[in-house]
Amino acid sequence: MTSAYIHIPFCEQICYYCDFNKVFIEGQPVDDYVNLLIEEFRLWNERETILPLKSIYIGGGTPTALSVKQFEVLFDGIRNYLPLRRGGEFTIECNPNNATNDLLTCFKRNNVNRLSFGVQSFNDDLLKKIGRIHRCDTVYKAINLAEQIGFHNISIDLIYRLPNQTLEDFQDSLTKALELDLPHYAIYSLILEQKTVFYNLMRQGKLPLPSEDIEADMFEMAIESMENAGKQHYEISNFAQAGFQSTHNKAYWNGEDYYGFGAGAHGLLDGTRYQNLGPINHYMEPLQKHELPIFNTLPLSQKMKIEEFFFLGLRQMEGVSISLFEKKFGQSIGELYGDEISQLLEKDLITLDGDHLALTRRGIFLGNDVFSEFMLLDR
Ligand code: SF4
Structure with missing residues (x-):
């Protein structure tokens, strides 16, 4: 929805x-x-x-x-x-x-x-x-x-x-x-x-x-x-x-679809991000001609979707579901992030509780350090 x-x-x-x-x-x-x-x-x-x-x-x-x-x-x-x-x-x-x-x-x-x-x-x-x-x-x-x-x-x-x-x-x-x-x-x-x-x-x-x-x-x-x-x-x-x-x-945070209406608003629909023109007059001009004021669209690659899954999902204290990840992306989380997850667990920055990976109390304070481990870079 x-x-x-x-x-x-x-x-x-x-x-x-x-x-x-x-x-x-x-x-x-x-x-x-x-x-x-x-x-x-x-x-x-x-x-x-x-x-x-x-x-x-x-x-x-x-x-x-x-x-x-x-x-x-x-x-x-x-x-x-x-x-x-x-x-x-x-x-x-x-x-x-x-x-x-x-x-x-x-x-x-x-x-x-x-x-x-x-x-x-x-x-x-x-x-x-x-x-x-x-x-x-x-x-x-x-x-x-x-x-x-x-x-x-x-x-x-x-x-x-x-x-x-x-x-x-x-x-x-x-x-x-x-x-x-x-x-x-x-x-x-x-x-x-x-x-x-x-x-x-x-x-x-x-x-x-x-x-x-x-x-x-x-x-x-x-x-x-x-x-x-x-x-x-x-x-x-x-x-x-x-x-x-x-x-x-x-x-x-769950990466669901949303429309963005208004000057500079952005939305996410069917795996594509879009952004409206920001300055008010620029936003209004196309609409006066009955055209949408979209300024750019960015179809998200698989890599971007995976990174967002972690950046946004881990912001939530319940964390991210491993089975949901594997269902969504058809890849094993262990194969993709095995080393990173082991290190983060060792440093007490994340916990693994059943199906869920989540930030620890220490990880909450060092969120950016955790999120950066899930960047896929050249992989
Ligand atoms: S300038 Fe306007 S949008 Fe920004 S914080 Fe103040 S009231 Fe909110």
């Missing part, structure tokens, strides 16, 4: 760490963009029958920068062209600042059943320092309101290793996040990406980031706090109560 990602590339502020495909919303052709997204749904439907989807995810940018009216238009388009199967997951990323009664009620009315709030920290000073416009009290109001309106599947994102962040500060954010007792948490370390304000500050030696040791302690703290609170660590950066793992993200 297939999923769908819909990208809304508009933001009301540009955060200092962000390298996503987004623009400042003021003066942007938002109505046209929404109409052309629907044209993209329609064109895909002309190309092939879109069967009921297992999940729809509207991400950004800041999807909630759209007005209720713009969302109503978008939801109409989704209803017409992107059927969601019964019990399917429908997520929207929300900025706490935009979570008004009107907007959340509109989501509820239109069958959205999961909200993902970009919270990042419960420290207002840190939020200011990273360029976010919301503050802690807005987070509480937003989540309270969402629960009153009837949303029970709620996730929040937190980021650690922020400039000048201390272990105590991060523990405080974790505690406050857990006091909300939500069913899902996503917790990431700050990554410095090129062309961001933070990257430039780092180059000038003006970004006081916590050391790598503190970063590792923060990660450990996150895992312990979440697990002690009954939130299962099911993917390197994700924690959930039973029954609340993200269907949409799991589809990515």
